[in-house]
Amino acid sequence: MKDNSYQAVMARSNEIMKKAIGMDYSQFARAQLAFDYQALMTEAGYSLEEVVAIQRETGVGNTPLYELKNITKLARMTAPKGKGARIFLKDEASNPSGSFKARRAALSVYHAAKHGYKGVVAATSGNYGAAVASQAAIRGLKSIIVQEAFDSRGVYQPEIEEKGRACEAYGSEVLQLSVGPELFYVFLRVLEDTGFFNASLYTPYAIAGVETLGWEIVQQLKNQYDVKPDMVVITNAGGGNLTGTARGLQKAGSDAVVVGASVDLKGLHMASDNDFNRKSFTTGHTGFGVPFTTWPDRADVPRNAARPLRYMDRYVTITQGEAFYVTELLAQLEGLERGPAGNVSLAAAVALARELDEDQVLVVQETEYTGAGKHVNAQLSFARKNGIEISVGNPADSVPGKSIILPEHPRQIQIVDLDMDDLRRSYLNHALGTLKGAKPLPEDISFLAEDCRVTPEFIESIAQGVK
Amino acid sequence: MTDKAVPKGTWVQIHQQILTPEQRAPQVPEDTAKVPLVMITKGFLENEGQMGQIVTVRTLCGRSIEGKLIKVLPRFAHDFGDAVPELLAIGPRVRALLEGGEKQ
Ligand SMILES: Cc1ncc(COP(=O)(O)O)c(C=O)c1O
Numbered sequence: 021m022k023d024n025s026y027q028a029v030m031a032r033s034n035e036i037m038k039k040a041i042g043m044d045y046s047q048f049a050r051a052q053l054a055f056d057y058q059a060l061m062t063e064a065g066y067s068l069e070e071v072v073a074i075q076r077e078t079g080v081g082n083t084p085l086y087e088l089k090n091i092t093k094l095a096r097m098t099a100p101k102g103k104g105a106r107i108f109l110k111d112e113a114s115n116p117s118g119s120f121k122a123r124r125a126a127l128s129v130y131h132a133a134k135h136g137y138k139g140v141v142a143a144t145s146g147n148y149g150a151a152v153a154s155q156a157a158i159r160g161l162k163s164i165i166v167q168e169a170f171d172s173r174g175v176y177q178p179e180i181e182e183k184g185r186a187c188e189a190y191g192s193e194v195l196q197l198s199v200g201p202e203l204f205y206v207f208l209r210v211l212e213d214t215g216f217f218n219a220s221l222y223t224p225y226a227i228a229g230v231e232t233l234g235w236e237i238v239q240q241l242k243n244q245y246d247v248k249p250d251m252v253v254i255t256n257a258g259g260g261n262l263t264g265t266a267r268g269l270q271k272a273g274s275d276a277v278v279v280g281a282s283v284d285l286k287g288l289h290m291a292s293d294n295d296f297n298r299k300s301f302t303t304g305h306t307g308f309g310v311p312f313t314t315w316p317d318r319a320d321v322p323r324n325a326a327r328p329l330r331y332m333d334r335y336v337t338i339t340q341g342e343a344f345y346v347t348e349l350l351a352q353l354e355g356l357e358r359g360p361a362g363n364v365s366l367a368a369a370v371a372l373a374r375e376l377d378e379d380q381v382l383v384v385q386e387t388e389y390t391g392a393g394k395h396v397n398a399q400l401s402f403a404r405k406n407g408i409e410i411s412v413g414n415p416a417d418s419v420p421g422k423s424i425i426l427p428e429h430p431r432q433i434q435i436v437d438l439d440m441d442d443l444r445r446s447y448l449n450h451a452l453g454t455l456k457g458a459k460p461l462p463e464d465i466s467f468l469a470e471d472c473r474v475t476p477e478f479i480e481s482i483a484q485g486v487k
Numbered sequence: 488m489t490d491k492a493v494p495k496g497t498w499v500q501i502h503q504q505i506l507t508p509e510q511r512a513p514q515v516p517e518d519t520a521k522v523p524l525v526m527i528t529k530g531f532l533e534n535e536g537q538m539g540q541i542v543t544v545r546t547l548c549g550r551s552i553e554g555k556l557i558k559v560l561p562r563f564a565h566d567f568g569d570a571v572p573e574l575l576a577i578g579p580r581v582r583a584l585l586e587g588g589e590k591q
Binding site for chain 2: 025026090093094097139162163164169170172176178181182185188191192193194195196197198199200201202205206213214289291292293294344345348349351352353392393395396397398399400401402404410411412426429430
């Protein structure tokens with residue numbers, strides 16, 4: 021009989037993963053740290069044309085692009101004279117399953133079906149679960165979604181309960197777990213038991229699926245408005261949204277500034293049972309965004325195809341209260357009722373628009389669906405029940421896990437820029453730390469330089485400090 | 488509590504302990520390390536069962552899973568929540584701003 025203890029299963033992790041992804045990543049390795057990222061994306065991934073064709077088959081993509089005239093007007097009222105860019109919004113909620121994650125799932129599920137897998141498994145509490153379930157339903161594959169869903173009191177985060185319901189609606193088996201990183205152990209056991217495909221968010225297929233989003237933005241702006249994007253703001257967590265969109269923008273010839281945006285959840289521990297229901301966002305927050313930006317290879321695949329530091333020009337944070345406030349603005353002023361997590365980048369956009377000229381073009385790259393639990397009112401009501409103080413005032417005074425402050429006036433929507441060099445330093449410390457004292461080879465140095473967009477000298481200076 | 492048998496084929500929720508506190512990963516924070524890792528899932532009862540007893544269910548994707556029977560016809564409890572007055576005040580305020588054309 022197989023040893024299914026935690027230690028034994030974790031020790032078999034590489035072997036299980038290889039079977040469940042059907043690809044040997046070692047073919048892309050070039051040195052100790054270096055791997056050929058572009059080869060991984062082109063040889064193992066799909067071309068933009070192929071992705072478009074695959075997504076058309078299951079109704080994914082081609083979502084509407086709207087100009088948010090009233091929110092633009094409001095942003096201009098709080099901007100210096102002549103400032104306040106035109107704000108556009110890509111309505112990704114119009115995808116089957118209600119978020120841009122359908123783009124990723126479309127490719128994962130297509131790939132699984134093509135390689136003869138009977139089903140797909142995804143470890144996600146987020147929109148990706150519903151996306152995988154929906155795409156699997158279309159292609160006749162089975163699906164299993166593993167979610168971190170409730171705390172030790174058995175209290176569900178309402179948004180995750182809604183996503184579990186959606187997965188079930190599409191025919192998935194949903195495994196819901198209490199808080200903790202050992203979810204990965206359960207995930208491995210399911211992969212081993214079923215022989216299903218690991219529909220990871222971080223394979224080259226999953227990232228290639230998002231490229232169409234960046235591509236469409238450029239085409240739609242040109243065809244509908246005859247303009248080009250000057251800046252694109254992207255809600256950032258695991259980094260796939262940003263990586264894929266930025267690659268798509270580049271393929272469309274755009275040189276727009278790429279800004280990542282996350283909700284600031286500083287001080288809350290992601291693996292803490294007590295903190296689990298003290299946060300009002302389950303994605304798009306710094307609890308995922310910062311660790312994945314500074315060390316992408318913590319994911320459930322050997323090398324992560326989502327590498328945000330390659331593409332990110334700026335990384336800004338906003339507060340929970342600001343994201344909730346703009347969710348209300350989007351409904352009240354633009355007639356679009358959408359989920360709060362997708363609006364993180366919209367909150368950042370109101371502040372970023374003030375930096376740009378009135379004739380410049382700022383794109384908010386997504387929305388997500390809304391429904392019971394996954395709704396601004398549901399989240400604020402739940403937070404209040406959990407003892408979080410809700411008030412109106414200056415959001416900058418809020419403390420994650422203790423208070424949420426809705427702005428009193430749109431001028432109080434303010435971004436905080438994270439220091440890009442700090443993020444790069446942290447990435448390099450992680451990467452060089454895995455060498456356990458060995459010296460990086462010249463190929464490693466040039467890989468790292470490319471992976472976080474710094475000079476080899478910057479890396480040498482960090483390497484000297486890493487033991 | 489009733490000990491009436493739940494008929495075979497009923498849609499139910501089951502509960503399983505995956506790891507005891509002692510078996511948890513070494514890196515989990517203190518609060519999480521004090522509680523077990525548990526799993527909840529749903530399926531159709533493969534045989535007649537009793538609340539609180541170990542049963543086997545067939546999940547929506549056709550797998551058999553064992554666990555303690557905790558709910559029959561489990562309800563989705565998530566909703567839109569109680570009214571949040573602070574949220575309701577936002578619409579009228581920003582509309583007035585737009586109409587008044589207030590600067591700064
Ligand atoms: C609606 C929405 N926006 C943004 C993100 C962030 O995407 P990523 O994890 O690829 O950074 C997610 C996923 O978690 C999401 O569901």
